Amino acid sequence: MTGTLPLDEMDRKLLRLLATDGRRSYADLARDTGLSTSAVHQRVRRLEQRGAVRGYAARIDPVTAGLPLSAFISIQPIDPAAPDDAPQRLRHLSAIEACHSVAGRRATSCRCGWRDRLSSNSCCRTSGPQPGSPPGRPWS
Numbered sequence: 114m115t116g117t118l119p120l121d122e123m124d125r126k127l128l129r130l131l132a133t134d135g136r137r138s139y140a141d142l143a144r145d146t147g148l149s150t151s152a153v154h155q156r157v158r159r160l161e162q163r164g165a166v167r168g169y170a171a172r173i174d175p176v177t178a179g180l181p182l183s184a185f186i187s188i189q190p191i192d193p194a195a196p197d198d199a200p201q202r203l204r205h206l207s208a209i210e211a212c213h214s215v216a217g218r219r220a221t222s223c224r225c226g227w228r229d230r231l232s233s234n235s236c237c238r239t240s241g242p243q244p245g246s247p248p249g250r251p252w253s
Contacts, residue, residue, distance in 0.1 A: 120165065123148070127156055128165060135169040180226035182233060183210075188221040197221060208232070 120128070126146055130137060139157070143150040160166045175183055188199050199221040200212040212223040227233040 118163065120160075124156060124160060124165070127153070127160065131157070131166060175226050178226075179228055182227045182229060184225055184227075184233070186223045186225055187215075188223065189218060190220050193220070 123146060127142060130142055130145055139150045139153045142148075142153045142157070146153065148156070157166065175181060190197065190199070197214045197220045200214065200223075203209055203212055203223065206225075208225045208227055210224045210226050212221060214220060215222045225233070
């Protein structure tokens with residue numbers, strides 16, 4: 114359930130602490146906010162239910178994970194009037210870590226990670242150009 118009730122200063126402080134380290138214990142959050150552990154647990158649960166906290170994720174070090182090369186790739190649609198379905202069409206490419214529709218001439222921006230330049234070139238060849246693209250026009 115997503116709510117639009119305003120957040121108070123304590124909710125915002127909890128969100129800042131969780132954004133820094135989503136694995137913090139309720140006891141640590143209680144110590145840093147001056148609330149009881151029970152009060153922190155109730156507030157965090159309420160923030161989750163309202164949609165202010167959408168989930169928890171690990172931040173992976175790309176070098177340690179074997180993906181030291183990263184890049185942002187912008188994609189310009191062939192037909193700007195066509196639906197922006199690039200994120201769905203590119204979902205099968207494991208190198209794409211995130212793909213977003215954005216405003217402007219280039220309608221999609223993707224963050225990618227690779228082992229090396231050879232694998233980045235392979236990914237770009239796999240993903241484009243698409244059938245029907247104008248000759249001589251790079252797919253970027």
